[in-house]
Amino acid sequence: MTDQHKDYLGDSVYAAYDGYHIILTTENGDGPTNRIALEPAVLNALADYRVWLGRVLKIRVPEVFRNQGLMGQDGAAEGG
Numbered sequence: 001m002t003d004q005h006k007d008y009l010g011d012s013v014y015a016a017y018d019g020y021h022i023i024l025t026t027e028n029g030d031g032p033t034n035r036i037a038l039e040p041a042v043l044n045a046l047a048d049y050r051v052w053l054g055r056v057l058k059i060r061v062p063e064v065f066r067n068q069g070l071m072g073q074d075g076a077a078e079g080g
Contacts, residue, residue, distance in 0.1 A: 012026050012027055013026055014026075018037075021037040022037075022038040023035060023036070023037050024036040024038065
């Protein structure tokens, strides 16, 4: 994994792609401190979880959900 393919996601989390896995790392300025390699099946499960969470939060706190960029302006959960 090279730094040129690494993107900052926020909250000290970076994402990179090694040709098969999405690699998530946390960094505090001294290099990676934690590393998670998501294979395609796990990435798909995470995407499914996001859709499920969108449906749950839409019912409970839609204004918070919308403010986090997880819900479209029409109120529908994005990604599902």
